[in-house]
Amino acid sequence: MLHADHPLTDANTLGLPCVAERYAAPATLDALREALALARRHDWPLTVLGGGSNLILPARLPGLVLQPAMAQWWLEERDDGIRVHAEAAVEWHALVMALAKRGLWGAENLALIPGHCGAAPIQNIGAYGVELGDLLEAVHLVYLDDGREAVLSASDCAFGYRDSVFKGALSGRMVITRLVLRVSTEPRPRLGYGDLAGRLDPAPTALEVAEAVCAIRREKLPDPATLGNAGSFFKNPLVDGEHARRLLAEHPDLPHFPQPDGRVKLAAGWLIDRCGLKGWRRGHFGVHDRQALVLVHFGGGSTEELLGFAGEVAARVRERFGVVLEREPRRAG
Template identity: 45%
Template sequence: MIQSDIDLQPFNTMTIAAQARYFCSVTSLEQLREALEFARSRQLPILPLGGGSNIVLTADFPGLALHLGMRGVEVDEAGDGVRIRAQAGENWHQLVMRTVDAGFGGLENLALIPGNIGAAPIQNIGAYGVELKDHFEQLTAMEVTTGELVTFTASECAFGYRDSLFKGKAKDRYLICEVVLRLRRDWQPRIEYPALQQHFQAHNTALDTLTPSQVAAAVIDIRNSKLPNPIEIPNTGSFFKNPVVSEAQYTAIKQRHPNVVAYAAGDGWKLAAGWLIDQAGWRGFRRDGVGVHDRQALVLVNPGHRAGQQVVDLARDIAADIQLKFGVTLEPEPRFYP
């Protein structure tokens, strides 16, 4: 059912108050097609909504806010692994824990990432050395202009670091309806990240007998120790991508800042954006109800429930300062609407 003039504050984890001219929550492909036809007939822009953890609403939305609520998970244990088919409206963390509790390994490093499954491929979510693409098989999406379903393989999705076809050439062309993942039985833990190593050392955990549940529990502990719960402090998680720089640029930064946090990334280096922001003095900063989290500088928070433009202005000020002090460009992870 199409509704008019709906407040979107409950549908975004930044708790930004903004009205959508029209709103519709769909739970089936048929309902989705009908909603898209409504938007096409009126030439309305579409705002897709899932868990609302990766958007910043900068003003009222003049089109149709479309909440994708399709639910359902199918698990097939045939062959040398496990095939998981999940609908777009399923919660990502709950899916991860479902696989972990069943003894399937692969997704445990991605525990506690906020949002729904339909949004996961758009930015190729990742954490602690693992990305969605590592276990991705295919997805099915509906073309906005025709209502037709199209299947995309991993190579067709053009996954990159926090990037995919759906943030580039196919931006706003498709709505992801279903994602298929594959987990292998010959699981090996990915625990090379220092934070995980330190956690297991502190807890005297035997690394040669690690289980997916143990790794997931470690990831959850680490994330809870430094990342605010959006229910308690409004935020979108990591606000900036970790910038990737050339070998020469990394060497120059390391000469000036020997303790820079960075990881090898192909021919270059991935810098920890949170470290850059922290070093620039922004951690814990507050300005008129918005600010930077006091335990993790990569997270912008909105405890005052302020307007989205105030969040964007703060993000731009931080990015400009990092460019000035380090010569590094920060790119936001969440998308700004409209």
């Protein structure tokens, strides 16, 4: 069923005011294909919406906004291990906790990442040393132009840091309908990141790891339910080795992570903090006072104001360190 002039202000975690010209939330694959066919017939531009936690919405979204509502998940035992099938609208965090409670390892470091399963491959969600690509086996999708179904393997997804084929060649061309993930009953804690190991026994359960991740994240990140935000607003920048050496000579405490290709990943939050911007507020937006990588919306602001504010933060970092920050949340419309 189509809804006209549907409000999306509560459907994006930044809390940006937005109205969709048309909106549908198909609960089956057939309903999804029907909605796609209708959009094709009328030549409506299409926007796919998940949990709205990584999106910058405009004041009005023309055409049709599709928010898949298929929300089943199930386990499959195969000869070579256990698979999880999760439809697009399954809440990612709820799935992670349900798996960890069953003693299934694989997704526990990705606890408390907001959003729906359907969006998780788009930027290859990652946290605490693990990325979705580490456990993803396949992605089921439907192409927008002809309603054709396809299954992509993990290698087809071209996963990188906050990147995938869904942001490249397949951007705006498909709806992800289901994920297939590999999980295991074999304990395999990955505690090498941050202060995770210090908070846990040497042989924790999957649930203990997930709960420790949640506890750390709650200490650092604002809850979108109380303060509008989209998580990290900027990606951690990659610079060439020479640039990194120059910066490190001047700032030996700059957190840095050498990459296999010789480039070096820098901590964007540190760079913003060192510009004196942590806790900085202008108008309706600010830099979070505990995590400088997160921009927050105090309410009453607009998309243009947010983009102007973010541009100012990025300009200060470029002036001080010569490093270009790239935005992480995607713009819709």
